[in-house]
Amino acid sequence: MAEFIMAAQNGRNIPTEDKIFGISRRANEMINEKGPDAVVNATIGTLLDDDGDLMVLSSVDDTYMGLEPEEYAAYAPIGGTPAYKKAAIKAALGKYEPKGYVEAVATPGGTGSIRNTIANYSCPGDKVLTSDWHWAPYRTITSEIGRSIDTYQLFTEDGQFNIEAFSKKVHEILEIQDRLVIIINTPAHNPTGYALSNEDWQQVVDCLSYVAPENRIALLVDAAYIDFAGDEDKYREFLPILETLPANILPIIAYSMSKTFTIYGMRCGAMICLAPTREIAEEFKRVCEFSSRGTWSNSAKAGQSIIANIFADEELLKKVTQERKDIREMLLSRGKAFEEESIKAGLKIVPFDAGFFASIPCDNPDEISAKLEKKGIFLVPLAMGLRVSIASISEEKCRRIPAEIKRAMEE
Numbered sequence: 001m002a003e004f005i006m007a008a009q010n011g012r013n014i015p016t017e018d019k020i021f022g023i024s025r026r027a028n029e030m031i032n033e034k035g036p037d038a039v040v041n042a043t044i045g046t047l048l049d050d051d052g053d054l055m056v057l058s059s060v061d062d063t064y065m066g067l068e069p070e071e072y073a074a075y076a077p078i079g080g081t082p083a084y085k086k087a088a089i090k091a092a093l094g095k096y097e098p099k100g101y102v103e104a105v106a107t108p109g110g111t112g113s114i115r116n117t118i119a120n121y122s123c124p125g126d127k128v129l130t131s132d133w134h135w136a137p138y139r140t141i142t143s144e145i146g147r148s149i150d151t152y153q154l155f156t157e158d159g160q161f162n163i164e165a166f167s168k169k170v171h172e173i174l175e176i177q178d179r180l181v182i183i184i185n186t187p188a189h190n191p192t193g194y195a196l197s198n199e200d201w202q203q204v205v206d207c208l209s210y211v212a213p214e215n216r217i218a219l220l221v222d223a224a225y226i227d228f229a230g231d232e233d234k235y236r237e238f239l240p241i242l243e244t245l246p247a248n249i250l251p252i253i254a255y256s257m258s259k260t261f262t263i264y265g266m267r268c269g270a271m272i273c274l275a276p277t278r279e280i281a282e283e284f285k286r287v288c289e290f291s292s293r294g295t296w297s298n299s300a301k302a303g304q305s306i307i308a309n310i311f312a313d314e315e316l317l318k319k320v321t322q323e324r325k326d327i328r329e330m331l332l333s334r335g336k337a338f339e340e341e342s343i344k345a346g347l348k349i350v351p352f353d354a355g356f357f358a359s360i361p362c363d364n365p366d367e368i369s370a371k372l373e374k375k376g377i378f379l380v381p382l383a384m385g386l387r388v389s390i391a392s393i394s395e396e397k398c399r400r401i402p403a404e405i406k407r408a409m410e411e
């Protein structure tokens with residue numbers, strides 16, 4: 001008998017189990033059976049300590065514990081509380097003072113910003129452009145709202161940002177549609193750990209500056225990991241380059257409080273536009289708030305209050321920033337360890353700078369990942385290789401696994 005399908009599929013490809021959570025479940029089963037030392041669970045996209053426990057900034061935790069009922073139980077305005085929006089802009093842009101018109105709209109995490117950008121700056125049926133190595137939920141989000149993902153090859157043969165491939169795809173897509181949302185996830189790109197250099201950004205801007213003025217492009221910078229790439233000011237140096245774009249190209253930053261403030265479950269984020277005119281900024285606010293109302297209504301207030309309170313207190317902000325710096329140093333050491341040992345083991349990895357993840361290119365990721373699972377190493381097989389979450393394993397494990405991965409690839 002044919003399978004009885006009740007739910008409307010609407011062109012979506014819906015798996016029976018989320019791949020990453022499925023692998024993580026098997027890893028936990030093995031941990032229960034053999035103990036934590038026998039297992040490397042490098043699947044989880046949250047920062048864990050060397051014992052596998054969630055790391056939460058204690059200063060953020062204290063701020064949460066100190067909230068008044070009004071600060072978490074009441075509805076927030078659709079676009080976010082004014083104090084939160086101000087704080088979110090400060091958090092996202094750091095010391096940079098934009099020349100243009102900035103507006104922020106609160107969203108449930110960075111995911112909400114991505115969803116709202118696609119929904120409001122593309123049309124049903126449109127393609128959304130991102131790189132071949134990308135965060136899989138981009139596809140889920142686009143398919144949910146009747147769009148699809150198209151990709152360009154992120155790297156040249158010698159591991160540089162592939163501006164030619166990017167430029168070719170932009171022009172190809174604009175032959176068939178007059179609007180385009182481009183998602184660039186940088187720095188500390190998920191899944192590779194790559195960061196566009198300022199020169200790469202300049203090339204992107206030069207390429208987009210040649211697009212016909214009747215086209216409309218939303219350039220979405222998915223900055224989910226920006227505060228875990230290294231020096232927070234240095235990794236924001238690309239921001240002024242974005243402001244040299246012509247008026248038909250709107251830079252939008254998808255900023256997530258999940259990682260920066262270790263409040264993943266609070267669902268707190270913001271979409272921030274760097275608009276060249278007041279009209280474009282006001283339109284951004286109006287359409288994105290409208291869209292929010294029609295999807296999640298207002299975003300949760302607790303996270304907004306935490307961030308607003310942190311930015312209202314200079315001493316507290318300093319403490320949070322220092323605490324984050326400490327855990328970032330730990331993450332950066334893990335990344336360096338993984339990179340060094342990969343070189344020693346002769347394991348090729350995708351160009352890596354910093355962040356929660358690193359990737360290994362290969363032709364048969366499912367097969368290799370299954371072999372590694374038997375040895376207690378749990379990674380995420382992607383379309384083009386294997387993703388290792390260095391955020392969720394100790395430095396010792398980061399040093400140990402490259403040789404084991406290399407061996408599994410050769411067996």
Ligand code: PLP
Binds near residue numbers: 269
């Ligand atoms: N973008 C990328 C590349 C991510 O990896 C994530 C989270 O894993 C997000 C955006 C959004 O995160 P959140 O919605 O939890 O803030």
